[in-house]
Amino acid sequence: MGHERVTMIGDALISAAFVSYIGPFSYTFRDQLWKKVWLDDIIEKKIPYTLGVDPLGVLATPSEQAIW
Numbered sequence: 001m002g003h004e005r006v007t008m009i010g011d012a013l014i015s016a017a018f019v020s021y022i023g024p025f026s027y028t029f030r031d032q033l034w035k036k037v038w039l040d041d042i043i044e045k046k047i048p049y050t051l052g053v054d055p056l057g058v059l060a061t062p063s064e065q066a067i068w
Helices: 002-021 027-044 055-059 062-067
Strands: none
Touching: 002 027, 002 055
């Protein structure tokens, strides 16, 4: 539980930004944006995040995603 509290900020930043871009942009563009631009920025600013974070995984469980 302690690790999740520390990484929650970075995970939430990535997920919130992802949601902002989910409608108007393609999957490929969003994928590159969060993996190459946003994560690099979070790393540079030393904001804790979960390695291998997946914005959709933060926002919903695999069962909820299957319903989509």
